[in-house]
Amino acid sequence: MTRADLLNNQDPNLLQQEWWVQRWLELLDSYRFKKRLERARIYAREGNVLSIEFEGGQVLAKVQGSEVEPYQVSLSLDPFTDEDWNYVMQTLSEKAVFSAQLLAGEMPNNIERVFTQNGLSIFPFQLSDVRSYCSCPDKANPCKHIGAIYYQLADRFSEDPFVIFQLRGRSKAQILEGLRELRCRQIEENGSKIEENQQKEAKKSNKKTKISEPSNELDLTAFWQYDQPLDPSLVVIVPPSDGQTVLDVLGRIPLAHEEAKIVKDHLQQVYQTVSQQAMIAALNVNSDH
Template identity: 55%
Template structure:
């Protein structure tokens, strides 16, 4: 495996994945995971049945087995997403060029879905090491290495959501091409985009929209960022009790932070429920 290197010019979709991990509050464990990735401890990363299967060398002679996966979208949900993608040439052109469209999440949100995980809780992972924390440093190392995979191939994220690159491209071409014509090529798509962009917008009408909004397109979702006051302030500096069992993995500070984090998540969920239950 190639060692993980910190980059400042990553593609935005790769960086968004890594930002999810960087918000993890236990920074010491995060640093150990980053070092594992840098030092080449991730021996292999493979995809099996839309799951990531990896081997990570720890302190033992035998490497640990790591599994990582996301919730899959159904065929019906993917059908809605791809149909929405096909309605704008820019999406098809970007994907055909191996790039992730900047506002791709809007397409998924319009169908009541999220492409990128909202928080680490949305990423399922398992490691054979004895550490009960999740993510442990072995899982964290795989997270970092996946950031490189996303940078090389954005379709990896689609695959984790249950759809292959080949099927997405084939369906996009089919939806955008009449049945009696050849499939649309990337060159044709780019030409269509150029034609659309050739019409100068009228500044005085930029903020106007006179069409009736489709209620089905109004989707209430949690905020894109999971940052809260806990992430900003960091761990609470609580002293360890004198009678605490030696070698205990979770400190008093971590226990309190986990409790407060649960409260914040419950409040966020209640806010979404209240918004969905409003009549107006």
């Protein structure tokens, strides 16, 4: 069953979206015109949404309706200020698990606390918090064309949680670059403190013992060793750019179709968990140097 089928099925046992996707769809669930929402789901499922593009934090889309020309739809949220984002980025950078989960395509369960502590909400509280427009003659808002974009964005959120941040004014590239710079700065500050402590210890040691002259002889056994910390600007931990996993590279599992699907789904879950834990461990290691 596809995700679009799940969106069209109201059985709570089948509706297994991620929690952040459910939060977004709760906005539509509060809408009292249920028949209009049903038509919006059909539009989203049957390909009436011709395109969705981001222009900054605004969503611009084309939805094919009953007319020859598609309708123009726009949707946006109030963006956070630079000051608000600076606070959020600083908090995110201090916890490696946030960065690791976001890079693994997951929204951390307690990430909302980062925003609420500063009086912010990453998700809109009600439909009136979403600025939307459609060029169709329907005066209702959301109309079925705007509703179709809501459902399509839910699909985007499921694949990439960074999309909700873009609606608040920061793209995925900006967030990742900002986190990298902040973590590098933290690593440099920690490195400076370590170096300062080492210099103090060296001065104490020099007072007690005579420092021997360095030898000009080349020690071949230690030729390939490098004991100094790496330049943090050279260390970047990100998932593969093509999104492929080991399972994709290895190809089809040599089992019957249904059995292969069950095994692959299980291994994908295991692989995602292992990858996430590895990334958390790597970020923690880097932060200690």
